Amino acid sequence: SAGLLDLLGCFDLTTFTGLKQVTTIKKQPITTHHKFPDQCDVVRNQTQQQERQQLPMSEDGTENDKTGSSHSRPSTCPSYFRWIHEDLRPWRETGITRGMLEKARNNKAHFRVVILDGKVYVKKYRKSIDTRDVFTLWGILQLLRWYPGRLPDLELMFDANDRPTVRSSDYKGQQHPAPPPIFRYCSDDASLDIVFPDWSFWGWAEVNIKPWAKSMVAIQEGNKMTPWKDRVAYAYWRGNPNVAPTRRDLLTCNVSDQQDWNTRLYINDWVRESREGFKNSNLENQCTHRYKIYIEGWAWSVSEKYIMACDSMTLYVRPKYYDFFIRGMMPLQHYWPIRDNSKCTSLKHAVHWGNTHLDQ
Numbered sequence: 001s002a003g004l005l006d007l008l009g010c011f012d013l014t015t016f017t018g019l020k021q022v023t024t025i026k027k028q029p030i031t032t033h034h035k036f037p038d039q040c041d042v043v044r045n046q047t048q049q050q051e052r053q054q055l056p057m058s059e060d061g062t063e064n065d066k067t068g069s070s071h072s073r074p075s076t077c078p079s080y081f082r083w084i085h086e087d088l089r090p091w092r093e094t095g096i097t098r099g100m101l102e103k104a105r106n107n108k109a110h111f112r113v114v115i116l117d118g119k120v121y122v123k124k125y126r127k128s129i130d131t132r133d134v135f136t137l138w139g140i141l142q143l144l145r146w147y148p149g150r151l152p153d154l155e156l157m158f159d160a161n162d163r164p165t166v167r168s169s170d171y172k173g174q175q176h177p178a179p180p181p182i183f184r185y186c187s188d189d190a191s192l193d194i195v196f197p198d199w200s201f202w203g204w205a206e207v208n209i210k211p212w213a214k215s216m217v218a219i220q221e222g223n224k225m226t227p228w229k230d231r232v233a234y235a236y237w238r239g240n241p242n243v244a245p246t247r248r249d250l251l252t253c254n255v256s257d258q259q260d261w262n263t264r265l266y267i268n269d270w271v272r273e274s275r276e277g278f279k280n281s282n283l284e285n286q287c288t289h290r291y292k293i294y295i296e297g298w299a300w301s302v303s304e305k306y307i308m309a310c311d312s313m314t315l316y317v318r319p320k321y322y323d324f325f326i327r328g329m330m331p332l333q334h335y336w337p338i339r340d341n342s343k344c345t346s347l348k349h350a351v352h353w354g355n356t357h358l359d360q
Contacts, residue, residue: 001068001149001311011205014023018244020121020122020123020124021120021121021343024226033136035082040298047193068094069095078328079328080324080325080327081328083195083327083328088173088194090179090192094178097182098217100177100179100180101155101156101157103180106180107157107159107166107180108126109125109157109159109184110125110126110127110128110158110159110160111124111128111157112125112154112155112156112157112158113137113140114146114155115152115154116153120137120144127162128160128161129161130204130205131199132199133204134206134358135202135203136158136160136202141198142202143328145323155182158183158196159182160184160185160209161184162299162300163298163321164184164186164188164191164192165182165191165193166182166192167192168192169190177301177321181196183196184196185198185199185299185300187297187321187322188320195322195323196304196324197323197324198323200212200302204302207278207281208273208278208281209302213241215283218282218283219283219287219306220309221284222283222286223287223311226285228312229358230286231290232264232288232290233289233290233355234263234264234289234290235263235289235291235293235350236263236264236288236292237250237263237265237292237295238265238267238268238286238300239253239268240267240270240297243297243298244298246295247296247345250265250295250317250343253265253343259344261344261345261348262292262347262348263344263347263351264350268281269310283306286306287311290312290313290354291312291313291314291315291354292312292314293315294308294316294335295317296317296319300321300322300323300326304323305325308334313335313350314334314336314337315335315350315351316331317338317340318338318339
């Protein structure tokens, strides 16, 4: 698409010690109101470290640190930030060695990212699905522009496939080596893969999904079109059921001549949508029901954030996988949990409860 060509036009790739340097066209730093505030521990600590490096030494040879303790103010970090420490816990005692990193490469990583002195270098090992790798790298470049000078030098391996591969059972006990540190878009309770925001936050050109900032604005406008109480009083889902048995099972809950489970379920044919210009899959036009169902596909689904942004009650079918932010969400506060082993009755109960408690 034209948007993707514009994106690729922003990249300048030059060979550097076996890697490719990734830079962007020089632009003014991004000004936005959506940055994490400096009260967030992560941002504040990085800022203070940068400020301390610029402070002159006092007469007794110590630093004149006037930035204050990181514990003197309450944190305003998003709730999912606390999971960062949990995801890195397997390497807390050993640290991460060069050998571990190379093992992650052998674990079928798609690409390596190196950030050095504020510049990004990348080495690709194999082709990813669609343009996942391109948009993931684009997100990292934007991060550098949002927080210039705050990203430390680092090196990481990234697997752009869906399901986690680093099984925790393979690395239990002192006789086993430390697991390879590999980043991906989701993980589960039996795995040690490190979760990272998925590529669609920066766009998914193949299915006409815009970057999250633009999608969120469009969905917010769609929300204004119909107040919640005036929306269709059923649970809505649209997607591809062929990617997972749990989705095919969900279709048995659709309305029929014999039964109405308070659901309205639709199959999305992406091939047909592409041929017809995606006219039936605009995200902002799908906020018309009081309830929206989230259910996993082959792994977690990128649809999660769009469903939860719709200002409808999210009916969240019990998942196996998690992405980077869902662990910060609370049941009955951010979503209504749905049993996976009895979807139909669970969905019907949730919709009935909502329709009989409209003010709650």
